[in-house]
Amino acid sequence: MPVKDSETAVELAPTELLVCTTCRMGQEIPEGGVRPGARLMSALEDMDWPEGVTVKPVECLSNCDEGCSVVLRGGGARWTYVYGRLTPDMAGVVHDGATRYHATDTGLVPWRERPEHFRKNCIARIPPLELPE
Amino acid sequence: MPVKDSETAVELAPTELLVCTTCRMGQEIPEGGVRPGARLMSALEDMDWPEGVTVKPVECLSNCDEGCSVVLRGGGARWTYVYGRLTPDMAGVVHDGATRYHATDTGLVPWRERPEHFRKNCIARIPPLELPE
Numbered sequence: 001m002p003v004k005d006s007e008t009a010v011e012l013a014p015t016e017l018l019v020c021t022t023c024r025m026g027q028e029i030p031e032g033g034v035r036p037g038a039r040l041m042s043a044l045e046d047m048d049w050p051e052g053v054t055v056k057p058v059e060c061l062s063n064c065d066e067g068c069s070v071v072l073r074g075g076g077a078r079w080t081y082v083y084g085r086l087t088p089d090m091a092g093v094v095h096d097g098a099t100r101y102h103a104t105d106t107g108l109v110p111w112r113e114r115p116e117h118f119r120k121n122c123i124a125r126i127p128p129l130e131l132p133e
Numbered sequence: 134m135p136v137k138d139s140e141t142a143v144e145l146a147p148t149e150l151l152v153c154t155t156c157r158m159g160q161e162i163p164e165g166g167v168r169p170g171a172r173l174m175s176a177l178e179d180m181d182w183p184e185g186v187t188v189k190p191v192e193c194l195s196n197c198d199e200g201c202s203v204v205l206r207g208g209g210a211r212w213t214y215v216y217g218r219l220t221p222d223m224a225g226v227v228h229d230g231a232t233r234y235h236a237t238d239t240g241l242v243p244w245r246e247r248p249e250h251f252r253k254n255c256i257a258r259i260p261p262l263e264l265p266e
Contacts, residue, residue, distance in 0.1 A: 058260050060258075062214075062255045062257055063257045069257070071260075073259070082215070082257040122195045123256060124194050124195055124202070124256050125193075126194065127191050127204075131149075131191070
């Protein structure tokens with residue numbers, strides 16, 4: 001697979017980072033309180049992102065027992081990943097992992113290049129839509 | 134949302150049931166032995182399926198600590214679901230859940246109509262590709 005350089009990077013499919021904003025991390029949240037998932041989302045929204053990466057809030061990824069969760073997906077040729085056991089202060093880790101994901105055609109970031117948290121806290125991955133026959 | 138009857142059911146988007154065939158369920162499998170995931174796949178392949186449902190083997194959904202796993206997805210308007218903690222003898226449960234999923238536009242089967250195992254063992258769900266803005 002050819003290495004992407006800055007000139008060809010624009011050919012990459014858009015990446016969506018979906019952030020579960022309803023996550024309570026098992027905590028009781030007082031009325032009007034900000035949920036951990038919403039705090040993570042807020043931190044991610046404030047960051048600079050590579051062109052082609054969009055951060056979107058979503059309601060409940062049904063991974064409620066495993067802390068804050070995000071999904072990375074993008075284009076028919078990429079694997080989709082669900083990562084969990086995140087906390088609101090981990091926006092930097094998510095940014096790193098999402099940026100590396102976006103730099104690939106397939107979503108498959110080499111193991112050693114993944115943030116350590118992503119290596120240990122992949123909840124599930126889902127094959128590309130364009131599944132080889 | 135209009136109720137689908139048999140005349141309009143053909144309008145439903147195709148559904149893919151992806152079955153992790155590499156699952157060992159944490160067991161040591163002797164060389165040449167059949168893995169639990171492959172046994173589940175084999176049982177599912179032998180079943181009659183509604184038109185529009187395709188059963189496909191996939192390699193590793195990265196949910197290895199949670200028993201055999203399947204993914205249900207289909208079309209840009211449906212949620213994608215990952216179910217885990219399955220055993221090779223649970224093809225009937227998967228068939229029931231997948232059939233009910235396929236009968237929906239959105240992938241959202243009412244809670245009480247989901248097989249009990251699906252209610253308790255949803256590993257994650259991922260929003261439709263056509264995410265509302």
